[in-house]
Amino acid sequence: MATESVFAGLKVLDASSFIAGPAAATMLSDFxxxxxxxxxxxxxxxxxxxxxxxxxxRAQANYAWHLTNRNKRGMVINLKSPAATEIxxxxxxxxxxxxxxxxxxxxEKLHLGYDEVSxxxxxxxxxxxxxxxxxxxxxxxxxxxxxxxxxxxxxxxxTRDAGAxxxxxxxxxxxxxxxxxxxxxxxxxxxRRERTGQGASxxxxxxxxxxxxxxxxxxxxxADGTPFQLHDHKAPANPLTNPYxxxxxxxxMLVTSASRWxxxxxxxxxxxxxxxxxxxxxxxxxxxxxxxxxxxxxEFRSQPFAYWxxxxxxxxxxxxxxxxPEQTARDPQLRxxxxxxxxxxxxxxxxxxxxxxxxxxxxxxxAKRAPDLGEHNHEVLAQLGFDPAAIAxxxxxxxxxxxxxxxxxx
Numbered sequence: 001m002a003t004e005s006v007f008a009g010l011k012v013l014d015a016s017s018f019i020a021g022p023a024a025a026t027m028l029s030d031f032x033x034x035x036x037x038x039x040x041x042x043x044x045x046x047x048x049x050x051x052x053x054x055x056x057x058r059a060q061a062n063y064a065w066h067l068t069n070r071n072k073r074g075m076v077i078n079l080k081s082p083a084a085t086e087i088x089x090x091x092x093x094x095x096x097x098x099x100x101x102x103x104x105x106x107x108e109k110l111h112l113g114y115d116e117v118s119x120x121x122x123x124x125x126x127x128x129x130x131x132x133x134x135x136x137x138x139x140x141x142x143x144x145x146x147x148x149x150x151x152x153x154x155x156x157x158x159t160r161d162a163g164a165x166x167x168x169x170x171x172x173x174x175x176x177x178x179x180x181x182x183x184x185x186x187x188x189x190x191x192r193r194e195r196t197g198q199g200a201s202x203x204x205x206x207x208x209x210x211x212x213x214x215x216x217x218x219x220x221x222x223a224d225g226t227p228f229q230l231h232d233h234k235a236p237a238n239p240l241t242n243p244y245x246x247x248x249x250x251x252x253m254l255v256t257s258a259s260r261w262x263x264x265x266x267x268x269x270x271x272x273x274x275x276x277x278x279x280x281x282x283x284x285x286x287x288x289x290x291x292x293x294x295x296x297x298x299e300f301r302s303q304p305f306a307y308w309x310x311x312x313x314x315x316x317x318x319x320x321x322x323x324x325p326e327q328t329a330r331d332p333q334l335r336x337x338x339x340x341x342x343x344x345x346x347x348x349x350x351x352x353x354x355x356x357x358x359x360x361x362x363x364x365x366x367a368k369r370a371p372d373l374g375e376h377n378h379e380v381l382a383q384l385g386f387d388p389a390a391i392a393x394x395x396x397x398x399x400x401x402x403x404x405x406x407x408x409x410x
Contacts, residue, residue, distance in 0.1 A: 005032020005365055010190075013095040014038065014072065015112055017045045019145070019175035020129050020206065021101040022068045024182035027355040028097070029071035030364045036091065036380055037072045037371065041401050044076065044373045045069075055168075057325075061349035064172075066370045070343065070352060074371025075380055076401050079110040083397035088112070090384040092120045097186055101129045103140060114201045121199070125189040128203040129182055143206050149174025153210025158217055162230040178209040180356070234297075235290035238282075240264070243322060244296060250305035251322040254296070258282055263315030267308075268299045338364075345369035374401060 010033040014025035022037065022045070029035045039045045050056060051064040077084050088111055092098060100112050107113050107128075114126050131143015132152070143149075150156040150169050160167055185202035192200060211218055220227065228237040236242045240256045256264060258281065265273045273279060278288040285292065300308060305321065312319050323331065334340040343352040346369045354364065377400055381391050394400050 003362055006359065006362060007031040007033040010034065010097070011095045012036070012097045012099065013091050014099050016099045016101040016129070018047050018050075018101070019068055019172055020178040020182060021099045021127075022047060023176055023179035023355075024127070024129075024186065025072065025099050026068055026070060027179065027183045027357060028186070030355050030357075030367075031359075031362075032365050033097075035072040036095075036376070037069060037074050038077050038079075038091070039074065039373065041076050041078050048373070050172075055171075059348070061346055063349055063352070066343060066346055066349060067352050069370035070367045071365060072371055073376040073380060074374060075377050076374035078399055078401075079112070081397060081399040083394055083399035085111050087381070087384070087386075087394065087399060089120050091380075092117050092124060094384060095121065095124060096190070097125045097127060099127045099182070099186075103130070103142070104134070105140065118199060118201070123193060123197065123199040125186055125193065125199055126201045127182055127186050127189075128201075129178060130203070130205045132207045133205045134203075144171075145174030145178070145206055146171050148206035149178060149210035149213075152207050153214050154218055154221075155210050155214040158214065158230070160230060162232040164230075174206060174210060174213075177213060178204060178206050181209050181212075183355075183357070234293055236293055237289065238285060239289045239293040239296060240285060242293060242296070244300040246300055246305040246308055247302060248304040252305065252308070252319050253322055254317070254319050256318050258285065260315070260317050264312075264317050267311040267315045267317055268296065270295070270299070341367050343367045343369065377401075 131148040189200040
């Protein structure tokens with residue numbers, strides 16, 4: 001007997017762009033929510049073009065668009081047109097959840113501010129995401145994951161080796177992490193609505209998500225802790241937590257503890273180190289990190305990764321191969337755990353990435369392609385009660401475009 005999707009019947013208006021807001025809506029769609037995505041006329045959501053922006057991998061298929069907007073219905077509405085307000089009002093009245101990331105001020109001009117939206121639908125869960133929060137001198141500053149999530153939070157400054165300048169992180173990664181926070185806020189508000197019948201305004205900022213991701217270091221700073229210096233591979237704060245290179249140029253990350261030190265000494269063929277007083281406790285590892293890191297470096301460079309995999313596995317020492325994204329895409333562990341899933345309806349793109357929330361025994365809906373630009377305009381407008389004459393009038397007034405445009409790429 002088929003199990004009904006968790007969010008079957010849940011209606012979501014995705015009036016957001018780029019990654020974080022749309023990805024949160026995608027997570028809801030993975031569990032069966034009916035998501036209508038609204039885009040502006042012209043080229044639509046800028047996310048449609050991000051697959052071609054360096055340093056994104058070059059590919060024929062628009063993989064980034066389908067990753068963030070699968071399983072949605074798509075509309076093009078010119079929210080700047082006065083005639084579009086009635087469409088938006090009916091969409092809000094239809095919706096259980098409204099998601100936006102328009103800046104404060106802009107959203108009110110477009111009739112997407114919380115006060116107006118909640119007046120149309122008092123039970124709606126209104127979710128938004130900002131760069132730097134709702135208050136303070138930078139509340140109106142535009143924010144991207146590279147600026148608000150990575151740079152302002154302390155995360156980027158901490159993610160580099162000693163002597164190296166700040167590097168370019170994996171852009172978009174902060175957006176996808178922030179999407180999880182938006183999703184969590186939405187489902188928390190939906191649970192509250194089930195109990196109280198009340199709608200809510202919820203959200204997060206890229207800065208808040210970035211500080212949460214840097215939590216150990218920022219919390220330590222709040223406690224006036226003394227930070228270790230930036231990571232130095234040759235003299236790390238803890239040589240038992242350090243990347244090492246093998247004879248075949250493969251790198252792996254060693255992450256083990258003092259309790260596994262005996263097994264590590266056996267794996268590298270130096271059991272005599274157990275008697276070395278320099279490594280009797282964690283303070284000794286820290287004080288003598290350069291000497292131990294040099295020894296481990298020398299040993300690990302003497303054999304290929306396959307040798308060390310067997311030796312470390314035998315002693316149950318924790319480590320991981322440091323994979324490239326291309327290696328990760330081929331990793332069988334992803335498919336057997338449904339981290340990578342089939343994608344229906346896209347030429348040249350057979351798989352996409354599932355959201356990281358799993359309900360064991362409850363399947364997600366199959367991943368289907370993201371909508372073409374304005375693909376479902378007529379369908380949704382008819383569903384909202386606009387007859388053909390009204391739709392023609394909306395088109396004449398510039399609220400919606402003419403016939404649906406083709407997407408930039410499949």
